[in-house]
Amino acid sequence: MTDRPKKLHVKTYGCQMNVYDSERMAEAMGPQGYVTTDRPEEADLILLNTCHIREKAAEKVYSELGRLKTLKADNPDLRIGVAGCVAQAEGAEIMARQPAVDLVVGPQAYHRLPDLVARARAGEQALDTDMPEEDKFEHLPQARTPAARPTAFLTVQEGCDKFCAFCVVPYTRGAEVSRPAKRLLSEARALVDRGVKEITLLGQNVNAYHGDGPEGGTWSLADLIWALDGIDGLERIRFTTSHPNDFTDDLIAAHGTCAKLMPYLHLPVQAGSDRILKAMNRKHTAAQYIELINRLRAARPDLLLSGDFIVGFPGETDADFEDTLRLVEQVGYGQAYSFKYSARPGTPAAEKQGVSDAVASERLQRLQALLTRQQQAAQQAMVGRETSVLFEKAGRLPGQLVGKSEYLQAVHVEAPDSLRGQVAHVRVTEAKANSLAAVLI
Ligand code: SAH
Ligand code: SF4
Ligand code: F3S
DSSP states (O other): OOOOOEEEEEEEOSSHHHHHHHHHHHHHHGGGTEEEOSOGGGOSEEEEEEOOSSHHHHHHHHHHHHHHTTHHHHOTTOEEEEEHHHHHHHTTHHHHHOTTOOEEEOTTOGGGHHHHHHHHHTTOOOEEOOOOSSOGGGGSOOOOOOTTOSEEEEEOEEOOSOOOTTOOHHHHTOSOEEOOHHHHHHHHHHHHHTTOOEEEEEOTTGGGOEEEOBTBSEEEHHHHHHHHHTSTTOOEEEEEOOOGGGOOHHHHHHHHHOTTBOSEEEOOOBOSOHHHHHHTTOOSOHHHHHHHHHHHHHHOTTOEEEEEEEESOTTOOHHHHHHHHHHHHHHOOSEEEEEEOOOOTTSGGGGSOOOOHHHHHHHHHHHHHHHHHHHHHHHHTTTTOEEEEEEEEEOSSTTEEEEEETTSOEEEEEOOGGGTTSEEEEEEEEEOSSOEEEEEO
């Protein structure tokens, strides 16, 4: 046995919560003598942190496993694990379908990862898709994002009780759980001490946050945001993803009154037809969504909105789809994600007949063309305006830094390297398809 540190390679798919979780898993393996590597060829342990949201996302995992298993020929000590939402949804089936997999761990069992790896190394069955009562984060090391990055994610709420008819998340992430505010504030302070300037609060239904307050009682997301607002050195706060039905008055108001809360909001609606919204079990109408947007914009007129859309949900007619286009026209998004409906095993909608792929593709194209036009208009509208930018890294050209505007747009600016990791004020000079050019003020 040499004392060379063992190497861990983590590959992350899916949403930002998986990014956060991958860091926590790497930290959990640190005390076991593992250091991380970007190169799977030199790893002793490879973890795929997977996403089950659409069929394509889930299938990607198996093609990656097919490639990775060949590495075992060169390194008999290599162990391969599958974590995340595919692990939760498929469990032992993964090992049956791809015998090169040594370990399967669901999103609520990451604190048991060291033990599972030890079992996999001993040649024992290593499968854990329990959803235990205890909070995994209480058993995982506190987040320690390296200071080189001025932005960080912080999971405050996990799981979903909404059961939209198309969605696997309530099954893969389990019931909604909010972390205690005290722990979140100490994690946030530690991040800020390490140079983090912007924290994005994460949750599958982040605005449903209702955690224990530090002095008893229950805190809302707005309470938490106001407490974070009081942390010196933290300059920007964001949160994602929200559900329209959980937007409380205090949270709407915070958009107008909390200077650190950035004017960008991801608020998925999925569809614009009330008939389809009902079939999706969204429990709100298109008009209620628009009304909420109006209230948010009354609080913060420059709010930039982003959304998620699904086309081709079972039963969606041409008229339903036109309703979606109409809603998009009415709202005016600065950014959006749109997907063809994918039937997911175990969800209520999977029992129903979807629309043909040709029709769904055509609708997706039309929707995306509209959303792209809106995004470009929003980029163009920035020209001549002032905004702050948090510089994250070097740009493509020498002397350039790249960062994000308040509205989460990528901005490149000629700026001294000393501004890396800092917030500076700029004036936008030019809009490109996916980024803005600006000058320091
Ligand atoms: N909790 C978040 C995100 C859920 S997943 C929310 O409620 O918005 C991210 C997006 O994936 C969803 O908003 C939805 O647009 C899309 N999505 C989820 N299930 C899908 C499916 N079966 N087919 C296609 N898109 C899906
Ligand atoms: Fe899925 Fe709906 Fe929950 Fe979002 S709110 S995670 S789309 S079930
Ligand atoms: Fe995917 Fe799971 Fe996130 S299904 S989108 S990784 S919650």
